[in-house]
Amino acid sequence: MINFELSDEQKMIRDTVAAFARDRVRPAARPADETGAIPAALVKMAGELGLTRSAIPERFGGYGDERSAISGAVVAEELAFGDLAIAMHILAPRLLAFPILEMGTDDQRARFLPRFGRDDFTPAAAAVMEPRFDFDLMALDTLWRDDSGGYVLNGAKCVVPLAAEADTILVYAGSDKGAGMADVQGFLVPRGTAGIAISEREKNMGIKALATYQITFKDCRLSREARLGGEQGANFTRLTSESRVALAAMAVGVARAAFEYARDYAKERKAFGVPIATKQAVAFMLADMAIEIDAMRLLVWEAASRLDKHEDALKETYLARNYAAASVLKVTDNAVQVLGGHGYIREHPVEMFLRNARGFSSFEGLATV
Amino acid sequence: MINFELSDEQKMIRDTVAAFARDRVRPAARPADETGAIPAALVKMAGELGLTRSAIPERFGGYGDERSAISGAVVAEELAFGDLAIAMHILAPRLLAFPILEMGTDDQRARFLPRFGRDDFTPAAAAVMEPRFDFDLMALDTLWRDDSGGYVLNGAKCVVPLAAEADTILVYAGSDKGAGMADVQGFLVPRGTAGIAISEREKNMGIKALATYQITFKDCRLSREARLGGEQGANFTRLTSESRVALAAMAVGVARAAFEYARDYAKERKAFGVPIATKQAVAFMLADMAIEIDAMRLLVWEAASRLDKHEDALKETYLARNYAAASVLKVTDNAVQVLGGHGYIREHPVEMFLRNARGFSSFEGLATV
Amino acid sequence: MIDFELEPQLLSRVQTYHAVADGLMRPISREYDEREHEKPWKFFETMWEASRGPGFEALAGREKRAEGQPPRLANLGTVAMAEELCWGDAGLYLSIPNAGLGGAAVMAAGTPEQKERFLTRFREGKPKWGAMAITEPGCGSDSAAVTTTARRDGDHWVINGTKIFCTAGQMSAEKSDGFVVVWATLDRSAGRAGIKPFVVEHNTPGMTVTRVENKLGIRVSDTAAITFEDCRIPLDHLLGSPEIRREGGFKDVMATFDATRPIVAAMAIGVGRAALDFVRDFLKEQNIPIRYGLSPRKLTAVERDFMDMEVQLKVARLLTWRAAWMLDMGQRNSLEASMAKAKAGLAVTLITQKAVELLGPLGYSRQLLLEKWMRDAKINDIFEGTQQINMLIVARRILNYSSKELS
């Protein structure tokens, strides 16, 4: 039955995370962007929100709450409203925990989930993106092949978050046989494994506070147990859909952050004796931003609701991701424009919102619901 | 040496044609669009401007003026400012005369040019477009092949202007051997030729006053003399460039017509006690329209100047055509928006400008300089 | 709990609407575009009958609330119907016999007795139309600048003035036993407060349809200019109270925009979907795949255009459904209604223009309906408040500015 309202429980989650984003994350955003470091205290505080733990079964120390893509999207939007890089860092444990939770073997769940059934932060990483301009989840260059009693990985990954801290990295690789998402499998790779090389920390235009790395795999040998979901493997199409909806939701958060800052500025700031927001040129820009934000969120929620109903959502999440990536760029660019010269200096956050926003057209697998 | 100013002679041509377009063509535009008929008197008057005749050598009755793509672009813009369909009708003789003038054999020039060395209107036609969504000048479906002592044409054309009146139609066809523009040749086809079928008059969204037709060719046999330029043939790439620059110039004219009408309306029309042009939302739309019009024209002139220097201009004319096709649509759509409800009724010309403008993304070969 | 699926009952109604659109509208769509100003009476009678059946309440202008039992999701249902029927033909949809905006005005401003008196006719007899006359030659979106006057003369009101852009104006005033609700001012000095709605019955002496517009699109729907010269109507034809203090009347009709804007947005979406469906089928015939999920850097230009059209349409629909749903939930939706209208109007203008472009010479030809849909679509970017007016409303609401602070 059609309904555009979050459940009371979801509203509660939203309000809790929103308050944390507003009071804790946003104030830390600029220094984190400049220094590249996120205060441990902040990460610890975030852990106490139990954003990953909540979905972990009670027998592994979690709260056993049912996972919901919509709830996940709400959390992603609100945290990203605070700061995108910090949001991605805080939610990084999900990149390992949730795929195992959803598709892992009993053994894998027993081995890996307990570490996420706690409040303190457990760095985890997933390696999805690859360093090529037309990087394509339907044709990964990192390949796995069967090999006497195990698997062998070869290839290169980039923008892998927390790779240097995480003791296990979930690596997605295509099959040397087939193509397309159906043949992509995930592998739980211990950091120390022979054949892995982790680069220096990457330098990107945005999400500077998030530590990301390149990883290369050279004949990297893995045991049978390393394969996510064991012999029947994992459903990469669904994992991709979950990731794209999470990223699109984060784009909504970034766009909203830019819009609200620009809106408030435009009502304060006077030119020629009146607030610039009373000029149609500015007012219409803000109206357009507001419409785009609602549009993005509705696309995200609609795609997420399909996931919650366990329907195929590849198309919906793909379109939502692409739309959000384009809109968040437009919205943040407009925000800079509304602030004019002040938008160009790092005293105000809008230039950072723009740098972060530009990444969404390339981001894959950096978050999940 | 860089220069953004027309020569005095070009200014004179522009002013003459502009006056004709303003005083004679524009008033006839709406009735012509509604009835589909262009007053003979108007066409006769246009003939006296000698827009085709001027380029015909004196020995064939013309004035032997040197052809200039820039002058041609100026004429095309000004006439199209009056009305696009009427402009295409008036300039249609060029579609046959100019290719023969530039690339025809002496015999072809002697046979065909004299009829254009007069002031009275000689209907002529060229068949370029084909009825498929991805119609491509680099891969025509209408094909010619050598055949004992002559040529054979097969295929179908659409949007052929004046096909029912013209006694000769210049048909462009690809070779059954090669692909690409290099193999495209023109053929001077007498209307009565066996194997030709001319359809009922076409019905299109715009340019309704221009009579256009579909033509099919079934094993249509032609003599050796029918091939434009004889054995060494014609340079279709240049002909295409000349056509695209002419069409882009016409787009400038249509855009300017819409802009000027909307601008004047916006200064007259009051809402909430002030002219709507004093509202930034409207004023910025008009400013954007003005910028796009200058932008389109500069692209056209730059491409045309390359043609006048006999440099390759395929890329420049292609980009100018595509840019103009997109801009003229935006400009005319904005004009309708500026007029609001009044823009939607046929009492005002802007809805006609919009219908005509939408054609430019498909038009090929309907005009030349 | 967030959910985007229409309830089964509504879905089955949508199937009925689709059958009507596909079976009764599409077949005559081109004909009545070309034969402008002629009317498809057979279609009118069929719809008039149908509108007595279940699912077409909105068409009949019947108002369940009046009968004390509000239909569930009435606005959402109307929006779903508008999309589906405009997928068939937006012009035909607009000309279906019903109380229309005239009925909406009666519902918004009339007394229970007036509602009964003026609306009963739409449940019986021959096809009838109701129209609203508000726009004047001198004022576009500035509906407060009404110059048409109403003065009392004994037990009549005397109306003088000229109105334009009355949808179904001719059908309501002359071609059926319908009526026109005309907005006139009792006292110009009182501004909006002085503007009141008056019901003028068909063929009332002094009311003349002076012109039926030739339009870019929706040609089968009549858009009339109506003049009122010493047009006398009974006192009880003023809807609501003549009290000038009470701003009621005008406010109420403004409020009806909150309900009508999502409908106009849905009309746009219907036309846009017609174009999108056509292009989808066409590309399939051409064996041109739309590869969802692929790296955007590997797409063809046509694929990306199509996906963009598709998602733009989806966004417009989601915004529109939200606006209608909020109204059904009794929530204030002025902001969301204007968002939906502004987005849908623009998105579908671009979608239909792009569809014509994608089909090349075929798209430009009147042999296909694409070019007609482009012409029809544009009206939704204009009436019930132009895109600019709706953007202005959105801006005022998000900035919390009055119409004086942001004009």
Add this chain to the structure above:
Amino acid sequence: MIDFELEPQLLSRVQTYHAVADGLMRPISREYDEREHEKPWKFFETMWEASRGPGFEALAGREKRAEGQPPRLANLGTVAMAEELCWGDAGLYLSIPNAGLGGAAVMAAGTPEQKERFLTRFREGKPKWGAMAITEPGCGSDSAAVTTTARRDGDHWVINGTKIFCTAGQMSAEKSDGFVVVWATLDRSAGRAGIKPFVVEHNTPGMTVTRVENKLGIRVSDTAAITFEDCRIPLDHLLGSPEIRREGGFKDVMATFDATRPIVAAMAIGVGRAALDFVRDFLKEQNIPIRYGLSPRKLTAVERDFMDMEVQLKVARLLTWRAAWMLDMGQRNSLEASMAKAKAGLAVTLITQKAVELLGPLGYSRQLLLEKWMRDAKINDIFEGTQQINMLIVARRILNYSSKELS
């Protein structure tokens, strides 16, 4: 006679500029973006020397007109140089030692004697900078709302106020024997008429650089906030006449925008071309063709994006060259200058943003310069009048409205 080819003399100069951009700027481009606020002195000295050579007059701030022999196509030459050097690095271009906007103000408002007195330094000695201080914390584009005051005290002017966004402000005020031209009002009640330009020599007591901004891009160029506290300067440091009646001063500086806006547009174009050239080469390496002439319905999304970027850049350049050329011909070009600035600023913002997108993860990485070009480009959409301000100017001119009629 229409022609778009630069004269050979200018073309050969452009080659020189390109050599500088490619050989001296690109190699240090990333380094000084990362090492914000540090200065490439070696580059400065090289350019300082070079700026004495032919072709770099504009850099030296030398004004041939003053010497009675206006160089042919001076503005077009400056525009060509700006594009070429900003192809190298826009931040470095902005920080090249020269009289800059301070010099422009002296040229526009100063007496012959003042021009000589204040500008000679740029032809000799060590590298120097000149800056203009007009924007204030309280006023953005509203340059008429200057609150910085100048009052006469004996044979001095006493300046009080705060200025922000002074390009090269620190280099001019503290780091070289340069000067800052500060705009201050002699009489607020007189509005624009009371606003006059004053030359404040480097290290004048009372003038303090209070902040050097951290920016999104063009990081090597210093953008300073400068406060003036009882800053005393000699009477003859007021440029032009102290006469309040004579609006001269401010009008003159406004007029300098007609010359500077095409330069800013050209800066944008240089950055945009850097991105476009990089993408072109990259696609070539990938064996991805750009098929000009093909049916638009057969293009790939990448091809169409690239062609669109290319033509947008070309349009911006044509508009910019026209604006500069008109000035060289002695024609009024305010409309065309604002058209060029508005179009180039927006076009290059989109071009550089698209270039980053096209390269995917590579484009987002600081290993390439694409992301820097996107950051650098944005300034051209903002300074010397934001895109919105320039659109407003265009609108006023095409509508023939005053700044009061259209504000």
